[in-house]
Amino acid sequence: MMLSDPSKKYRPFVAVDLPDRQWPSKRIETPPQWCSVDLRDGNQSLIDPMDQERKQRFFDMLVKIGFKQIEVGFPSASQTDFDFVRTLIEEDRIPEDVTIQVLTQARTHLIDRSFEALKGAKNAIVHVYNATDPMFRRVVFNVDKSECVEIAVDATRQIRSRMLEAPETNWTFQYSPELFTTTEMDFAVKIVEAVMDAYQPTPEHRMIVNLPATVEVATPNNYADQVEWFCRHVNNRESLIVSVHPHNDRGTGVAAAELTLMAGADRVEGTLFANGERTGNVDIVTLAMNMYTQGVHPQLDFSNITPIMREVEYCNQLPVHPRHPYVGDLVFTAFSGSHQDAIKKGMAARREDPEAVWAVPYLPIDPLDVGRSYEAVIRVNSQSGKGGVSYLLEQEHGIELPRRLSMEFSQVVQEVAERTGKEITSQMIYQAFADEYLEQDSPMALISHRLSSEPDSPKVTLEAMIEANGERQALQGQGNGPLAAFIKALAAAGHDVEIIDYHEHSRGQGADAEAIAYVEVRIEGKAVFGVGTDESITSASMKGVLSAINRHRSSQPAAANVTADSLV
Template structure:
């Protein structure tokens, strides 16, 4: 690309690099979660939520299990202020939930923020000012010391306002644009704020280290977090919090590596809603932990319903490939993938293993409210026999013989390719019925009767070209006798009957379904199926269907 020389790495590695976090294999416990959907998420909406929508969204977050919820920037607008007062005055905040509010380090904004919090049972008051080199030079045109003074003055005012305001408050500080700040300067300003607040193990302070704009690969952010975590003052009285955005598409990786590096808390949103490319997606983070056998302490057992409410209230759309929540994330169209999934599911039924392990499915879709039918295997021109058979088995209870699966698979693939569309289960079933079930042309089955009990002599009544005929045959079994009657009287030849049957329940009554394959003189197997309340009659219909398919393709 042109003009690549105009870009340079704008981030800063720690002055002393440590990679202790890289020795850890996985996250072994859930962090403290703080939803910022009602602040970062809401301010990024084309049409921000109104009061009623915010209240409904807040309740959804509570139901999911969030214990810390940022409810807004109450000094920014009357809507934000009213929302917070509604929550407090109507006693809508559960006792085990802490609300959080945001304020810049500016005198009148801080005072207005504490005014909005009067009577709050538990609230985190989040102070921030921007510290990055670019912001200092271009926006504020201030020295490092002047930026520190802004933070320290705000921290002092926090103490004054908290003492004058009814409520129970915890303090939080963010060096906004942390990822563009010299790491030793970020440490200096955070420690200056901590010196003002004097946290204790019983009265902890949150230091939030936001990737306000992603500027580096995730391992750099992790190294920055580790340096801060190891060098902050009052460390046993400080909660290190992460607030990753997603400008480089690695918000989840930043958060995961940041937790390994010492992060104890994560601020994010459902499905990653937020400005630009969004905040870190807490759904993905939590379910990634879940897939490793770690309880995320959030409840996504009915993710489709959460997604439905989210899309209605935010007017945003979750993409089809969004991890876990997207419509297609558990869906396989590829034939080889479908075959592996179907066999994996069957293996689980047979073995009942203690842990989940199915090819291409990192977690059990049922655990988050997704259905196997219509979710996991969907059929288009790329699909294979295994997927087609799986859909018919799940939806209609059909257990097709292996060879018949291939024959049906080609027909379904051909239809999908010609129509250039995905085929629903009902359409696949219709193809199966039209192609294989009770096929009555060119030889139409009418009835049969058996004579004697030992030699299996039979008379089969058929209709060909409008003419009814009675065909006699003998065999070593009833189906063999009928098969011989067709071959002897009609001059057709086939061999190697492959037979399978099982009970089938479709609609209101139980029926039997039979599958038969016959091999023609060229070694090609032709398949047919019969459905009837009587198992013998279903077998005869299957035989006629197979013979008719052979004749139609001769």
Template sequence: MSDQATRPVASAAKSLPKKAAFDFRKYRPFAFAPLLPDRTWPSKTLEKSPIWASVDLRDGNQALIDPMTIEQKMRFFETLVEVGFKEIEIGFPSAAQVEFDFARKLIEENHVPDDVTLQVLVQAREHLIARTFESLKGAKRAIVHVYNSTCRIQREKVYGKDKDEIKEIAITGAKLLVEYAAKYPETEWVFQYSPESFSQTETEYAVEVCDAVCDVWQPENGQEVILNLPATVEASTPNVFADQVEYFCRNLAKREHVTISLHTHNDRGCAVAAAELGVLAGADRIEGTLLGNGERTGNMDIMVMAMNLFSQGIDPELDFSNMSEIVQVVSECNNLPVHPRHPYIGELVFTAFSGSHQDAIKKCLDYNEKHIEETENVWDVAYLPIDPAHIGRSYQDVVRINSQSGKGGVAYILQRNYGFNLPRWMQIDFSGVVQKQAETAARELQNDEILQTFEDTYLQQGSFELLDYTVNNKGGKVYFNGQVQMNGDTINIDGTGNGPLSSFIDGLAQHTGKSIHVINYAEHAINPQHSDVNSDGNGIDDGTNTDNKTNANAAAYIQLNVDGEVYSGIGTCSSTVSAMLKGALSAFAQAVNTAAA
């Protein structure tokens, strides 16, 4: 044996570098919460939609590995217009030629509807501001959004300036906007200012800076002004951000003359919550992106916030009824995938695998269909906050089946997709069959697999077939006479009972010598859209079996006790009588085949 084979192997712990300590003591609690013991926002509720401003083409675009081309930005812009956005930030024209060219294309080629306002971003520097106004020449109405950072960490470590010096940058930027706007009087100008990193700025200082900007712009004299409060880095819980917003709104000198806007980011995963609470705290306007694309962990997802309002019966004033196409445009232009659990639009967000969830969904939908007047057609379904149909989603994927699924989910799929409304005892019986199949496959089962298993288990009699029959009423009794094929032999069946089913069962028992009793029976009409499911047209209502229709208009569910064991079967046919007899024969065939095996 070689030295290589006998040499001891070094332990993994010794061969890998030691991990740095996961030391929470390196961090400090959030330190910029204003003192607001009489806060009012917790007692308020959202009652209307805020003003929406999409920043997909700027903030969203800056966050992409490969920024959008002009063609992609144009496609995205047109989608935003179709959704209903009236304020759209189109880019940072002073930062790159493609950004400047896109602004010019929109204006010179008349792509901007009269009721849509373009918005652009610019730092508080004169040469950048000059270039920005040049990019907007000829626009009917435009928002010029100027900003500079005001938070402590950037004042001290990035700019090396004190509070007064940082405020002066903001004042200078505000004056430059007034100066350059005067050079383009044909455009209706809206001025917007952001104290960048408002979320990490002392709130009273943010008010001081914005008051100084308003003193330059004089919104009380008619100049339209937006003050935008960015959570550039989400650093606190949403309630603290709401306190910051309410404090700001209370203490801003010219609050009644300006629009307060919010621009939340998602570093803590709470951007939507922070925006919603911020509106309760007094904000009028929300900036964000569709699906939340943005720097680091992303921007506030306007689609989610708008749909949250929609789910509460509030008009979001944005149209997401064609959600699948909107999502396709966003994902293709951004070259980013959509998470399958993304709120409202993910592939799986309306899907239930859990058996208890599936059962509740099925029962709610069934109840609502039967009690339309009582429910006043108001959406009220367990586990589904909105009707998927409102955003262009079908019910096909509401319930999907794996090993965690239960009887309600299986029954839902068979009912919604194929027209089989299984009675409870049949649901219990078949759910066990499906669960075993899913466990064996170790994956989700497709709808067509479930249907095939259903047919194989209950609808296929194999070598058993109802060939021909008649039923006659004489002297208060029903007499059955017919032919049944069993394992290649044609058997004459004669029986007597109080109805077609009991007389047929009597005939089977006499011929086979088995003890046969009906335990459960149910039937229903099959919806016309599902009427082509596994029907051979055997039999008609009067029992003469002379038609050869190809549509199954009825389904019958039979559960038999055969020699002490329980078996279930289903029959479908244009005739309710034939469906019933075929269901009984299917259950009996299972008994015979099981005994033979």
């Protein structure tokens, strides 16, 4: 059980003394070097590690996205990884501009095995590591600081020698002081400088020093302080590519990566959608898209994010959370009525000036930029309001409800949502709208009409045939327009109707276009809406009036036809 006083068991992280830190005032203005470690770090964390087929699919996808550095495995520790690296090389599956990376422990036979796997590669990074944290030195490996340095230096010399034996490969050396964030900073610098002395990097041929948050133990600002401190104190900084490898044990891996880039890091190792040991690695997709929303292209292509997500789910055999930033199935979806109303208004403003800087409430990015449509932006359930209902009708069915009608119809949908307890789809909303307004053709329905006018008269004469209670009835009226004439004709037949408000627009394009008319009338002192559609705007307006009359006379709302069974 949780302790009443956790300070008796746990100690706070000791921060770096860096009172003049510079990183808080910096901005990320260029993307880092990206290295995907999905096929190694991500793969080793899976319940069922990837087989050759899944590994190849994942590798090909990473190349297509634009990764230039891909850690493809731990060939000295796994025959599957060894065989995969050999397949990539022997079958010439690595593009000229892509560098593969392999990880090895600082042991001679494992280093030799790694070079055996890489034989014939055009571009390769050999990544060696040893633990430098005081607890690991004491508890796990039983070595002191000098012995720890000796392990790293000996491995570096062996790797440099093996690289010189194979000049046909463009080699890059990478060293990681594992558990950097819990290593004494002065010792971290000391061991890296010892490795640099053994490898002899230059500004023209730099080595990578990877500073991993192997276990995330502090707030992200501490990691940034450590990286800035390291970059200030290490000798020959210009000969280094400083890389970070954040994990997510505290749930702040993305923030940690961003702050370390501000603090001077040049490179990020991570995975797609944050798969990795324990709570995962830093999520490169979120990092990259965060940059994109700030106007910085990450040089990775997530233009069609959903197929990428599905491929990763297949290869990892793990689902991506529906609320995952930028990617999840629900991430661009609003159910809340107030959110929906704001989004609807923002999208309307966007249509007026589509070239303007993106500014739509609640949407930090245009869904179209990652291959999503606007269809899923607003979805309706019992928490939704008129904005969401109107938005879906307009976006997917071309129905632009007047404000008061929108308020009225949202109550119809709300009743259905509360009664069923389920999400209401766009098609169900349209069907409810059709039942409530468009299909109200009883007891009165329009059969036909004919208009005529005198040459010098502003008035028109309307002759209409309607069906009332199953019997045909001829009507005639005169007015300043077709709708006014129809109202007069109805009054002459005993149906007193007063027009309160009227809206119309076209729906669809070309030969399939039709007119839709929204009519608000007063009948027996009560305001009632009706809606009509037809190829002719005159017919549509007349149908709208009859729809209102029929709704007024109806004792059973048509929306009741939408039942719980119809939602299954």
